[in-house]
Amino acid sequence: MGIKFEQVNFAYQGPDGQKYLALANINLPIHETGEFIALIGETGSGKTTLVQHMNALLVPDTGSVTILGVKVTKEAVRKKQIKLNPIRKKVGLVFQFPEYQLFEETVLKDIIFGPKNFGISDAEATARAHDIIKVVGLDESYLSRSPFNLSGGEKKRVSIAGILAMEPDILILDEPTSGLDPMGRDELLTVFNRIHTTLNKTIILITHDMNTVYRYAKRALVMRSGYLVYDGDPRALFSRNNIDNWNLETPDILSLQQAITAELGLKLPHIAHTEEDLLAMLEAVLS
Amino acid sequence: MIEIRNLSFEYQTGKPVLHDINLSIEKGEWLTILGHNGSGKSTLSKLIVGLLKPKTGSVVVDGLTLSHETVHAIRRKVGIVFQNPDNQFVGVTVRDDIAFGLENLQVPRDDMIERIERFAQKVGMTEFLNKEPHALSGGQKQRVAIAGILAMDTDVIIFDEATAMLDPKGRRMIVDYMRQLNREGVTILTITHDMKEAVLSDRIVILKEGKILLDGEASAVLNNRAMLEQSNLELLLPLRIRHALTERGVRHPGLEALLWASSLNK
Ligand SMILES: Nc1ncnc2c1ncn2[C@@H]1O[C@H](COP(=O)(O)OP(=O)(O)OP(=O)(O)O)[C@@H](O)[C@H]1O
Ligand SMILES: Nc1ncnc2c1ncn2[C@@H]1O[C@H](COP(=O)(O)OP(=O)(O)OP(=O)(O)O)[C@@H](O)[C@H]1O
Ligand SMILES: [Mg+2]
Ligand SMILES: [Mg+2]
Numbered sequence: 001m002g003i004k005f006e007q008v009n010f011a012y013q014g015p016d017g018q019k020y021l022a023l024a025n026i027n028l029p030i031h032e033t034g035e036f037i038a039l040i041g042e043t044g045s046g047k048t049t050l051v052q053h054m055n056a057l058l059v060p061d062t063g064s065v066t067i068l069g070v071k072v073t074k075e076a077v078r079k080k081q082i083k084l085n086p087i088r089k090k091v092g093l094v095f096q097f098p099e100y101q102l103f104e105e106t107v108l109k110d111i112i113f114g115p116k117n118f119g120i121s122d123a124e125a126t127a128r129a130h131d132i133i134k135v136v137g138l139d140e141s142y143l144s145r146s147p148f149n150l151s152g153g154e155k156k157r158v159s160i161a162g163i164l165a166m167e168p169d170i171l172i173l174d175e176p177t178s179g180l181d182p183m184g185r186d187e188l189l190t191v192f193n194r195i196h197t198t199l200n201k202t203i204i205l206i207t208h209d210m211n212t213v214y215r216y217a218k219r220a221l222v223m224r225s226g227y228l229v230y231d232g233d234p235r236a237l238f239s240r241n242n243i244d245n246w247n248l249e250t251p252d253i254l255s256l257q258q259a260i261t262a263e264l265g266l267k268l269p270h271i272a273h274t275e276e277d278l279l280a281m282l283e284a285v286l287s
Numbered sequence: 288m289i290e291i292r293n294l295s296f297e298y299q300t301g302k303p304v305l306h307d308i309n310l311s312i313e314k315g316e317w318l319t320i321l322g323h324n325g326s327g328k329s330t331l332s333k334l335i336v337g338l339l340k341p342k343t344g345s346v347v348v349d350g351l352t353l354s355h356e357t358v359h360a361i362r363r364k365v366g367i368v369f370q371n372p373d374n375q376f377v378g379v380t381v382r383d384d385i386a387f388g389l390e391n392l393q394v395p396r397d398d399m400i401e402r403i404e405r406f407a408q409k410v411g412m413t414e415f416l417n418k419e420p421h422a423l424s425g426g427q428k429q430r431v432a433i434a435g436i437l438a439m440d441t442d443v444i445i446f447d448e449a450t451a452m453l454d455p456k457g458r459r460m461i462v463d464y465m466r467q468l469n470r471e472g473v474t475i476l477t478i479t480h481d482m483k484e485a486v487l488s489d490r491i492v493i494l495k496e497g498k499i500l501l502d503g504e505a506s507a508v509l510n511n512r513a514m515l516e517q518s519n520l521e522l523l524l525p526l527r528i529r530h531a532l533t534e535r536g537v538r539h540p541g542l543e544a545l546l547w548a549s550s551l552n553k
Contacts, residue, residue: 012422014418014419014422015419020418020422041454042426042454042456042457043424043425043426043427043430043452043453043454043457044423044424044426044427048424048425096425096452097371097373097425099371099373137324149298150325151324151325151329152324152329152370152371152448153323153324153325153480154324154325156324157324175425175452178451178452179324179370179448179451179480180324180480181322181323181324181480181518181519181520182480182482182519182520182521183323183516183519183520183521184323184324184519185480186521208426208452208453208454208455208458210455244456247454247455247456247457248454248455249455249456252524253524256524256525256528256546256549259545259549260542260545263545264541264542264545266542275524275527275528278528279528279531279532279535282528282532282537282542283532283535283537286532286537286538286539286542287536287537
């Protein structure tokens with residue numbers, strides 16, 4: 001078993017002791033390999049909090065998260081019974097705000113920090129950095145620059161590069177495509193999907209983009225006010241009529257097909273899953 | 288309202304980031320700036336409010352040429368929501384944070400309290416007024432950053448990817464409000480990667496490598512595939528389908544009209 005949440009509750013604590021509930025009774029099993037999960041839900045619903053439990057950046061108040069065989073509880077962490085390094089090495093997490101992740105003087109140092117920390121040699125880590133920087137759509141000249149003097153989207157790309165360079169077993173991405181230009185978004189989603197399909201790795205991706213969910217995810221998790229309210233097939237999710245209550249929306253491809261059917265009376269044989277799919281059906285029906 | 292003349296800028300000598308930008312933005316206009324990551328959008332917005340100093344050229348806002356002497360007057364006219372909301376926060380609580388901008392404008396106390404309540408409500412953050420801005424989720428931070436600028440009631444508002452981390456409903460709410468403000472006469476400049484948001488504006492400027500690649504009416508720019516692709520942008524889904532069908536020789540006037548209308552979101 002990869003990652004397993006059992007009856008997890010978590011609240012943030014304010015400076016004067018108030019509690020802010022962020023996770024409520026979460027039970028969730030995630031396989032070590034082969035999953036492509038989209039984690040979605042309204043602003044403030046607990047998505048970031050949930051994924052920060054997956055590599056023990058946060059620890060449950062009650063309940064447990066078992067990460068690749070290591071059972072993380074508040075008690076165990078307090079007694080220092082848990083080695084965090086092996087967990088962080090295997091479960092890579094790209095932060096929602098790249099500013100929280102970048103800290104070195106140069107982009108190169110930032111990218112090699114993770115791999116070196118987990119025992120990769122300097123030469124190997126540097127070689128990886130030279131490859132990865134191109135994978136995220138930047139050229140090698142960026143390696144010598146300061147990660148703080150970059151545009152928003154460039155920072156995002158560097159923060160993704162740093163985690164990809166670690167080659168984690170499980171890859172968690174907290175809104176990796178917000179702030180990317182449309183081509184960069186598509187290219188990086190293709191990269192994540194390739195890691196998933198060719199290496200059979202589990203990917204967990206937070207997004208507000210329903211098109212991404214519909215196109216790539218095999219499983220959708222929906223959060224609302226700290227609760228996990230849906231765990232299942234993304235296509236089934238979007239055929240429900242209550243998604244608006246969860247602040248979600250219908251993917252573009254579905255709403256377009258609905259409009260075509262409703263307004264032109266064109267009968268298409270099935271519900272399109274991709275753009276190519278919709279095109280092929282239209283071509284067949286119209287020619 | 289805003290006149291940008293021969294504006295050039297570099298962070299480091301010899302590495303220009305903006306080249307000879309000429310742009311004039313009318314009062315009451317809604318302009319979107321699009322362009323690839325690193326094309327210079329945020330830099331341009333910071334030059335407009337005097338957070339950066341041009342290498343050459345000038346910025347004139349409502350008749351005032353931007354300079355050391357006029358920068359404060361200009362910031363009373365132009366509000367900006369930064370790309371990273373953390374860069375915006377100065378207050379210990381959300382309430383202080385919204386108040387900060389108003390204190391700078393010397394808004395009377397009663398009016399200030401009323402505005403804080405009204406704009407916190409507008410962005411759905413009323414129950415978080417006593418919380419620390421840094422201890423919020425990504426989307427909540429963006430909402431607070433937006434509320435702080437809206438409350439200042441400036442003639443021009445720049446939104447630099449201000450809705451990028453909002454959920455679909457939250458984004459729609461803010462975009463609807465931008466539209467309402469614009470109808471009331473506020474000049475709006477949005478920087479975004481979301482083509483569905485761009486289509487709602489009057490006019491679109493595409494930046495590429497620090498130069499203006501295209502400047503035109505929104506609906507024309509959004510149908511210009513060649514230009515969009517040059518700056519890492521895309522056609523909207525209905526227009527992609529429309530272009531693809533045409534390429535495949537499939538004609539259906541009713542469908543073409545529908546695809547066009549739904550891409551314009553009208
Ligand atoms: N450091 C913190 N201190 C106190 N409360 C926090 C902190 N971080 C988050 N919260 C609260 O916990 C709840 C869940 O936040 P979380 O960041 O997990 O949401 P999210 O689903 O990732 O939202 P978004 O889509 O806006 O990023 C929110 O109500 C938020 O205000
Ligand atoms: N503080 C800085 N010092 C040096 N160079 C910088 C700095 N900030 C940005 N740059 C560079 O200036 C160029 C323009 O950056 P800018 O932030 O204006 O881009 P942008 O169009 O807003 O991009 P994005 O879509 O990623 O937000 C980029 O190549 C970037 O690397
Ligand atoms: Mg989040
Ligand atoms: Mg920017």
